[in-house]
Amino acid sequence: MSGFLKLLFRNRLAAVGAVIIGLICLVALATPLLPRADPDVPATADRFQRPFRPGHLLGTDHLGRDLASRLLWGTRLSLAVGVAAALIAGTIGSTIGIVAGYFGGRIDNVIMRGVDMLMAFPYILLALAIVAALGPGLMNALIAVAAVNIPFFARNIRGVTVGLAGREFIDAARLAGKGHTRIILTELLPNVASMIVIAMSTTAGWMILETAGLSFLGLGSQPPVADLGSMLGEARAALITSPHTSVVPGVMIFLIVMSINLLGDGVRNALDPRLRSGALTRPRAVTLVERRGAIPAADQKGLLNIQDLETQFHVGDRVYRAVNAVSLHVNPGEALGIIAESGSGKSVTALSVMGLVASPPGVITGGAVRYEGEDLLAATYRSLREKRGDKVAYIFQDPLSTLHPLFRVGDQLTEAIQAHHKEPDDAARARAVELLKAVRIPNAESRIRNYPHQMSGGMRQRVGIAMALANDPEVIIADEPTTALDVTVQAQILSLLDDLRRERGLAIIFITHDFDVVAQLCERVAVMYAGKIVEEGPTGAILAQPAHPYTRRLMACLPELGGGKRRLAAIPGLPPVVSDLPPGCAFAPRCDKATAACRAGEIPFDGDAAHRVHCLHPEFAPMEVLA
Amino acid sequence: MGAYILKRLISAVPVLLGITVIVFLIMSMIPGAPATATAILGSYATPENVEKLDRDRGLDKPLVTRYFIWLGNMLTGDFGRSFSLNRPVLDEILDRFNATLVLAGVAFVLCTLLGILAGVVSAARQNGFADKAFTFVVLIGISVPSFFLGMMMILTFAVNLRLLPVSGMDAIYGGGDLPDLPRYLVMPALALAVVATGVIARLSRSAMLEVLRQDYIRTARAKGVDERRVIMGHALRAAMVSIIPVLGIQAGFALSGSVYIEIVFQWPGIGRMLVDAILKRDILLVQGGVVFVAAAYVFFNIAVEVAQSLLDPRIKT
Numbered sequence A: 001m002s003g004f005l006k007l008l009f010r011n012r013l014a015a016v017g018a019v020i021i022g023l024i025c026l027v028a029l030a031t032p033l034l035p036r037a038d039p040d041v042p043a044t045a046d047r048f049q050r051p052f053r054p055g056h057l058l059g060t061d062h063l064g065r066d067l068a069s070r071l072l073w074g075t076r077l078s079l080a081v082g083v084a085a086a087l088i089a090g091t092i093g094s095t096i097g098i099v100a101g102y103f104g105g106r107i108d109n110v111i112m113r114g115v116d117m118l119m120a121f122p123y124i125l126l127a128l129a130i131v132a133a134l135g136p137g138l139m140n141a142l143i144a145v146a147a148v149n150i151p152f153f154a155r156n157i158r159g160v161t162v163g164l165a166g167r168e169f170i171d172a173a174r175l176a177g178k179g180h181t182r183i184i185l186t187e188l189l190p191n192v193a194s195m196i197v198i199a200m201s202t203t204a205g206w207m208i209l210e211t212a213g214l215s216f217l218g219l220g221s222q223p224p225v226a227d228l229g230s231m232l233g234e235a236r237a238a239l240i241t242s243p244h245t246s247v248v249p250g251v252m253i254f255l256i257v258m259s260i261n262l263l264g265d266g267v268r269n270a271l272d273p274r275l276r277s278g279a280l281t282r283p284r285a286v287t288l289v290e291r292r293g294a295i296p297a298a299d300q301k302g303l304l305n306i307q308d309l310e311t312q313f314h315v316g317d318r319v320y321r322a323v324n325a326v327s328l329h330v331n332p333g334e335a336l337g338i339i340a341e342s343g344s345g346k347s348v349t350a351l352s353v354m355g356l357v358a359s360p361p362g363v364i365t366g367g368a369v370r371y372e373g374e375d376l377l378a379a380t381y382r383s384l385r386e387k388r389g390d391k392v393a394y395i396f397q398d399p400l401s402t403l404h405p406l407f408r409v410g411d412q413l414t415e416a417i418q419a420h421h422k423e424p425d426d427a428a429r430a431r432a433v434e435l436l437k438a439v440r441i442p443n444a445e446s447r448i449r450n451y452p453h454q455m456s457g458g459m460r461q462r463v464g465i466a467m468a469l470a471n472d473p474e475v476i477i478a479d480e481p482t483t484a485l486d487v488t489v490q491a492q493i494l495s496l497l498d499d500l501r502r503e504r505g506l507a508i509i510f511i512t513h514d515f516d517v518v519a520q521l522c523e524r525v526a527v528m529y530a531g532k533i534v535e536e537g538p539t540g541a542i543l544a545q546p547a548h549p550y551t552r553r554l555m556a557c558l559p560e561l562g563g564g565k566r567r568l569a570a571i572p573g574l575p576p577v578v579s580d581l582p583p584g585c586a587f588a589p590r591c592d593k594a595t596a597a598c599r600a601g602e603i604p605f606d607g608d609a610a611h612r613v614h615c616l617h618p619e620f621a622p623m624e625v626l627a
Numbered sequence B: 001m002g003a004y005i006l007k008r009l010i011s012a013v014p015v016l017l018g019i020t021v022i023v024f025l026i027m028s029m030i031p032g033a034p035a036t037a038t039a040i041l042g043s044y045a046t047p048e049n050v051e052k053l054d055r056d057r058g059l060d061k062p063l064v065t066r067y068f069i070w071l072g073n074m075l076t077g078d079f080g081r082s083f084s085l086n087r088p089v090l091d092e093i094l095d096r097f098n099a100t101l102v103l104a105g106v107a108f109v110l111c112t113l114l115g116i117l118a119g120v121v122s123a124a125r126q127n128g129f130a131d132k133a134f135t136f137v138v139l140i141g142i143s144v145p146s147f148f149l150g151m152m153m154i155l156t157f158a159v160n161l162r163l164l165p166v167s168g169m170d171a172i173y174g175g176g177d178l179p180d181l182p183r184y185l186v187m188p189a190l191a192l193a194v195v196a197t198g199v200i201a202r203l204s205r206s207a208m209l210e211v212l213r214q215d216y217i218r219t220a221r222a223k224g225v226d227e228r229r230v231i232m233g234h235a236l237r238a239a240m241v242s243i244i245p246v247l248g249i250q251a252g253f254a255l256s257g258s259v260y261i262e263i264v265f266q267w268p269g270i271g272r273m274l275v276d277a278i279l280k281r282d283i284l285l286v287q288g289g290v291v292f293v294a295a296a297y298v299f300f301n302i303a304v305e306v307a308q309s310l311l312d313p314r315i316k317t
């Protein structure tokens, strides 16, 4: 609770709201003690005095009554009525909600039907109908506003209760022979109470506004007693000649409602975990680049050349080093595999290339990414955008979430084409059909009108591939494009990519956690662990002779080629949380060859240019096949 | 699509019936039959008239019978006769509803456009100047009572600056020309739209932020789609799925909030009619007006659902 309050008050606006409404409440409570003129006694001689006259700080109204005094009493009345309405609506509505949620079934059904009916009314209309039946008057306005808000509470509290009613402690109480009433009062209520209080406090402002509104219409408090609404209503006749009589109560209503709104927002934000985790910040169009060290000099390796790349996530004051001094390159017509468990930074490496890491929280803090020698990390947005999809294209994992759910796949394809080529719509459309055929989608002409949810996983994945091929790129970065697919579809897609590599001279970076796939497609492979490359070399050599203990373990988990499920999780321990990497080798805690030296300093990259390994005690022993 | 609309219309029947039941029950809270007769007849409540009314409307019959008589009458277009206006309730409602529709309709269009625009700009420039400015204005907007805002607008723009007429809708009812209408409409429509604009802006902002985190936005960027198009095309389209239902709710608020605005600006709409009727205790007029507006809102919500199904192909039609 105190943590919650701290969070609430860190939000300065919420604190301002709390202070204002607190002050207003204090003054309202103290009003009877203040030495002010009677608010309801007319003094016709003093009509419409301007503010700041002696004796009348805020002036007087159309009957010569002291406005300041009327304001105090009116505020008191408005607050009391609003709070009372909130309490009544909250109590009755929550009771209905708890009963509906706890008993469920038919009772729930009937009650919620009724609630839906009530909610079908435009809000104030229902209140007007109730006042019409009961007759104007403050008490009746209060009843009307409370009644109209009951469905709101009923629905919200029911939702919470339904979630709780299925939990074990309720079942336990039932088994213990407790009656329904006791369960509701002793088990359920304490758990929903905080929800009820929050709902009441956030709607109180609304109810104050509504009762003031009814009074304004002349349907609430009746003269001579006035709440803020009826003060405003009475002052309306003299709006043009004596505006201050309107401004005074109007501003007060505004202050009350605003401070309650501020407080309510603060409460909601303090309770919303997404705000704290930064899940509600907008990712920039390009990942933020803040390189600290020197930019590595260009070397002539590869068409796409990643040099000492460092990408981090900054969440609050924690830093997650997702990618740590990674260097990779790929040549035209070559397929490079990156293999690792999930959470090792392989996807982040891939996304960093074209500045697609969500930022915030992602920041590229070092290294270079060179495409044909040009450093993409220093490129303008324009130049990067022109290369995205045109020179370097991506195939993403899970095409259900990576294709736009509301656009037809044909439109998404033509958009990819037209982003780079000023083709007329029908030409682009024809090309889209051609692309779908190229990835062997049957009935491409009609499939093009499908939405993603109307296709199977394999079909969607092919659409994703077709989209990557749309502009005949030089490099394709495929991030686990086959993980979600069954083995036959996977094989088809792999051979498709392989054909393209050979026919078009495409360079492919293929990210996976699956040696099987790498063996089929890639000449070279890099193994990543905890944001670093631990071993890199020709696929054949590494498959035959894994040098890094981690690679060996990865492969040990792999059943014979073409076999069933892969069991990567079988490696004991988990990849380290990249926020606090131990010094030395990150794999040491899981490595059975680890020595004190491994945990001490930096581990150098060893070996020749073709096959390098990041380990103090590499093993060139032939692979043991664990059955 | 036709079948879907028909299905929605059929599913509205129980809701409409529920509305009549609720209104009927509320109105039967009026204590005692004599009071009811007075409420219907007003100063015409002579003993003979009361007796005749009892017979016609079945006021001496049990509650359930009375409900069905009332419902049957309404279905044939007989909403009764208003004593205070001495004219059929339905005629009055239809006249007044037109005026309200103009006001609430324009306000609805305003709050939709302005709200979504502000929300999108806020999200696109999150934590930038525009975002902070909008957030502040929205906070004020949703906290100011519309009736007070309307009064302050009159004071500023009509009285002090003399830019706009103080009140009324003379263009239609005072013999003026239609081109005059906008001048009369500006202030009430704005005053009515402010709160809803704020709510829609807030929601649009958070919906956009939510959507901009999605994988398919990254896909669009990876394709090389221009950022402007990413936001206005891809993100907004997806955000609309969560914005549209709120538009329906806000339309309800605009419809009922027009009660205050019609009073402040002397707009000859149905809200003002209702308030006058309540003050005069003209119960048939209130009853008819409430049922009529609530029914209109139900149909509007069906339109919202249909719009939603057009936007989102995943909804089964």
Ligand code: SF4
Pocket (backbone or CB within 6 Å): A548, A549, A550, A585, A586, A587, A588, A589, A591, A592, A593, A594, A595, A598, A603, A614, A615, A616, A617, A618
């Ligand atoms: S450096 Fe040491 S701890 Fe790390 S993998 Fe090699 S042997 Fe194991």
